[in-house]
Amino acid sequence: MNKVRTRFAPSPTGYLHIGGLRTALYGFLYSKKNHGDFILRIEDTDTARYVDGSVQIIYDTMRDSKIMYDEGPDVGGDFGPYVQSERKDIYLKYAKKLVELGGAYYCFCTPERIASLKDGEGNVRYDKHCLRLTKEEIEEKIKSGVPYVIRQNIPTEGAGSYHDLVYGDISVDYKDIEDGILIKSDGMPTYNFANVIDDHLMGITHVIRGTEYLSSTPKYNLMYDAFGWERPTYIHLPPIMKDAQHKLSKRNGDASYEDFVKKGYIKEAIVNYIALLGWSPKSNVEKMSLSELIENFSLDGISKSPSIFDETKMKWLSGEYIKEMSQEEFNALSLDFLKESKVYGKFDTEKLLTLVKGRVQILSEIPEKLDFLCDFGVFDTALFINQKQKTDIELAKSVLPKIKETLSDLSAFDNSTLFNSLVDLSNQLGIKKQALLWIARIALTGKEVTCGGATEIAELLGKDETMKRIDFSLSLL
């Protein structure tokens, strides 16, 4: 059995979108699961669509998400070059060979003639016009500089069948396939040709790609057969949708990996979530590290139908990763987000982050969770009324001075000291600690809902500010 070799072959036309990243991930997982190699190949044969800088984005995104390749343009390997534009001569050589083998032919038709072939629906179907040309005629035209392309010669009868590991047996009649262009007039190959040549030359055993190639695969097989090459195993992947009828796409401005990272999603959670889109593990455990994904990955868990991207669930997973990470790790990741909050610099950074960890799912939620600390001012004293804790304004009025007195006597001002002293106070007063703490928290924040309890907030505010706020709240009553 040959060593498994899979590849991810994006074209550098912009950002790496979520669907592309998932294709890469599955290729990576499958190869690693089978102790094989994962290769990155850049498919830049369309010079017109090339976007500057996007190759770097591909490298960066894959490294950042830990979907690392064993061979590729920037890491080398024995099967390079790994950039198609650098392989132009190779394709031309094989195209000529395919012409000799009868699998392709030169075509000199003008765009005008092609356009005249349009049917009622506006679809063009090439009529094999140039297939009739004699060897002499072809040489003559080439010599005199007539522009040409090389087309694949698809049989007029029969059907191409193959077995896809996800979709099963696929069969397409050759009469439904056009004689597509293999080599463009600029000498560059099209995807339809380059992918076959490269996959063979690079020893790719398993071709993992989107379903958009499901029905064009028979024509690739025709080439493998003509060259006498072994066909790879095919694994086509269902698309990731934005909603029931639209694919998630960069074109629509849908979020990319980078965008999600910027929004403060934990990277591992993004990878974990996209692994789950279109694939389900045997067990019911969904939160998995990359190595666990490798261990659990199997092709029979891949579904055939499109799946809709659910950001809410990814958010949940991100929150799970936050809960499990250490406070130190969280702090390191969160600092840049905390800086966006108006509380930054006004309170102890570590205390702020301790308060917020476990209460956010994505890091960009940090500012909104903490801003309340700075928003203290006149508030509705009705907040002191709480049915369940049996608190009201009168109680607040009588208890608040005692809270102030208790706290002002404290030498330490940490959460547990604060908490213990207030609980003691509530016992002395003969009221429930919940009631007392409710009043304290409202007095300190003027907010019905806060992230953190009364004593946590008091610690954060510090003694002076705590006293000030109690005085202020008292003045409102």
Next chain:
RNA sequence: GGCCCCAUGGUCAAGCGGUUAAGACACCACCCUUUCACGGUGGUAUCAUGGGUUCGAAUCCCGUUGGGGUCACCA
């Protein structure tokens, strides 16, 4: 439109001829709790449709409907 493919709750999905049709997210309720969050328990909700085949169909076959893909000198 031709061809290829797909169809289980709102979403991700398990299921491979006999199940009370898993599980997760979301939602709701209750419990816990120093409000919120966390955590715990429970709940609402799914086999697109019509025909077959079979003792028996979410599972197999056909049609219908719906959806996706593809029909470029794009990948």
